[in-house]
Amino acid sequence: xxxxxIIRRLVTGxxxxxxxxxxxxxxxxxxxxxxxxxxxxxxxxxxIMFGLATREKPAxxxxxxxxxxxxxxxxxxxxxxxxxxxxxxxxRFVDLSDDIAAGSFDRLLERITQEIxxxxxxxxxxxxxxxxxxxxxKRPAGDITAQQFISRLxxxxxxxxxxxxxxxxxxxxxxxxxxxxxxxxxxxLEQNVYRNSMVRKIQILKMRGQATRPGMHTxxxxxxxxxxxxxALVLDDTGNATKAANPVRSNSRLAMGVPRLDDMxxxxxxSGYSLxxxxxxxxxxxxxxxxxxxEGVRLGEPGVIVAFEQTxxxxxxxxxxxxxxxxxxxxxxxxxxxxxxxxxxxxxTQMIREMKAxxxxxxxxxxxxxxxxxxxxxxxxxxxxxxFAVLSGLGVTVLMTSELEDRYVDLRFSPYGSAFLTDAIIxxxxxEVQSNLQRVMSVVxxxxxxxxxxxxxxxxxxxxxxxxxxxxxxxxxLGGQPIRTKK
Amino acid sequence: xxTTNSSLYRETVRRxxxxxxxxxxxxxxxAKATLSIWHQVFTRLKPLIGPRGTNVLFARSLHLTGxxxxxxxxxxxxxxxxxxxxDIKTRxxxxxxxxxxxxxxxxxxxxxxxxxxxxxxxxxxxxxxxxWAPYPTSSQKERVA
Numbered sequence: 061x062x063x064x065x066i067i068r069r070l071v072t073g074x075x076x077x078x079x080x081x082x083x084x085x086x087x088x089x090x091x092x093x094x095x096x097x098x099x100x101x102x103x104x105x106x107x108i109m110f111g112l113a114t115r116e117k118p119a120x121x122x123x124x125x126x127x128x129x130x131x132x133x134x135x136x137x138x139x140x141x142x143x144x145x146x147x148x149x150x151x152r153f154v155d156l157s158d159d160i161a162a163g164s165f166d167r168l169l170e171r172i173t174q175e176i177x178x179x180x181x182x183x184x185x186x187x188x189x190x191x192x193x194x195x196x197x198k199r200p201a202g203d204i205t206a207q208q209f210i211s212r213l214x215x216x217x218x219x220x221x222x223x224x225x226x227x228x229x230x231x232x233x234x235x236x237x238x239x240x241x242x243x244x245x246x247x248x249l250e251q252n253v254y255r256n257s258m259v260r261k262i263q264i265l266k267m268r269g270q271a272t273r274p275g276m277h278t279x280x281x282x283x284x285x286x287x288x289x290x291x292a293l294v295l296d297d298t299g300n301a302t303k304a305a306n307p308v309r310s311n312s313r314l315a316m317g318v319p320r321l322d323d324m325x326x327x328x329x330x331s332g333y334s335l336x337x338x339x340x341x342x343x344x345x346x347x348x349x350x351x352x353x354x355e356g357v358r359l360g361e362p363g364v365i366v367a368f369e370q371t372x373x374x375x376x377x378x379x380x381x382x383x384x385x386x387x388x389x390x391x392x393x394x395x396x397x398x399x400x401x402x403x404x405x406x407x408x409t410q411m412i413r414e415m416k417a418x419x420x421x422x423x424x425x426x427x428x429x430x431x432x433x434x435x436x437x438x439x440x441x442x443x444x445x446x447x448f449a450v451l452s453g454l455g456v457t458v459l460m461t462s463e464l465e466d467r468y469v470d471l472r473f474s475p476y477g478s479a480f481l482t483d484a485i486i487x488x489x490x491x492e493v494q495s496n497l498q499r500v501m502s503v504v505x506x507x508x509x510x511x512x513x514x515x516x517x518x519x520x521x522x523x524x525x526x527x528x529x530x531x532x533x534x535x536x537x538l539g540g541q542p543i544r545t546k547k
Numbered sequence: 548x549x550t551t552n553s554s555l556y557r558e559t560v561r562r563x564x565x566x567x568x569x570x571x572x573x574x575x576x577x578a579k580a581t582l583s584i585w586h587q588v589f590t591r592l593k594p595l596i597g598p599r600g601t602n603v604l605f606a607r608s609l610h611l612t613g614x615x616x617x618x619x620x621x622x623x624x625x626x627x628x629x630x631x632x633x634d635i636k637t638r639x640x641x642x643x644x645x646x647x648x649x650x651x652x653x654x655x656x657x658x659x660x661x662x663x664x665x666x667x668x669x670x671x672x673x674x675x676x677x678x679w680a681p682y683p684t685s686s687q688k689e690r691v692a
Contacts, residue, residue, distance in 0.1 A: 148673065153594075155596055
């Protein structure tokens, strides 16, 4: 008799939602979905309903004052989850606007319980809940209070074994509505408009009985409905979920596809490392990245490129383009300004898994920063850190480029302080020699490995990067004004 | 406004109306059948889209039908749908069977077309099919049981 009750979790089928809920919705729970107008509450509720309702476990959707049922049916059927066969079969809509107009909680409760007794639904939705509270100002004397109403409704619904969703518009965190105390689950949706971009976020403020994924998660609404992009998990060292996430880093090294560069790196780039290629505009970062991917394809190591900058018409990108068309590498090409990093990471990890990719290129961090919505830029560094953690968990080798303003007064690798996050760094620079611009590159760091410290000249030819000999005839070249080495 | 299958659907509605009226139709029979159909439509839609929403749709259909049958849309001033239907019944009875039948049919199809523009063909058919069906459909039977 000492066995605990097992709470079944309903898998909502909303992509990403079950993950942040901690495995799904507890059965018979009493949930509230809150958010500002237009934040996607009704859409989320409908998507959950169409996903979960079956003939054995039917759903009742009460529409109250808020959105006219006709309008809701009109708009909701635009989404792919809307299933006509379920209407009036496993899903029933009930309009309560007239009962609300009567202005009595008693009567409303009576009506709702009566409907529930008739169809014994497994899922109950009340949309919108705010209008319930709003309309009830002019209640008759002796009527139950809003709090009592909710409380009784909650008791009744759990007694009738229904998983319930109230959809409302409260958003003030400072003044939580008493209803929130009764709720088992509280899902908060919001849309943030910052400058020119709009970002949707969802947060599980409360979910009794299970551990949810904390924080704000971005989500999108498309023709398929809502898709949640859970914040990438940074794994701790307590052993939680680390088994899958800590890949065995092999001792193998990856060929870069640029002659002599492997030697400079001490025998190629160690597998699983992240490499930052920093350099000024036109120094050949993308070409280096292209060579890295092409070499991978040649050796049977598929790759994925996240491109934020160049157009496919450019010559070096054409190589990429051909490889993408041939299905040899995956391409995520985006210039949308409304992305969250988690959204990109989500797509990236999906593609890495699909392609079984081992090489990843991010070109470039500067473009990446521009592509994410402005409201995320403040957290850009933190998000990069999470992204690296996820990619490292997948065991892929990452090459990312970073545009570097040519400053000869200091030696910098990245404007985001991301240099310390990476395992290896290659820096490229221009130097002036006899009134000519020449390119030089050097390996600055390869973690736990010996590497060359030479500064070498290189040229960009039609065949790619050709690395020359170390610059021995000049010194002080990082200052931009080399002087001939005294012999 | 009418969609691809709507002519087929109109035919169903027309035949159903003919069925209900019977073999030797007079205006009284047509009016009676019309009334019973609308009762069924209202019973079906009111719980779902609310009495108010249903009444508005009906009033709009009546208004549209008024273009061809002005005498029918004179009934529009009733607040209660029951009085409105009773009034329409009387008006239908006052006309020749052919005219009454055409007017009744026009009102029904206008209502269906209106609903279709709002919630689409599939959902409209799904909601109203039980009204046209001569016998309860299988899913209805299950629900009753």
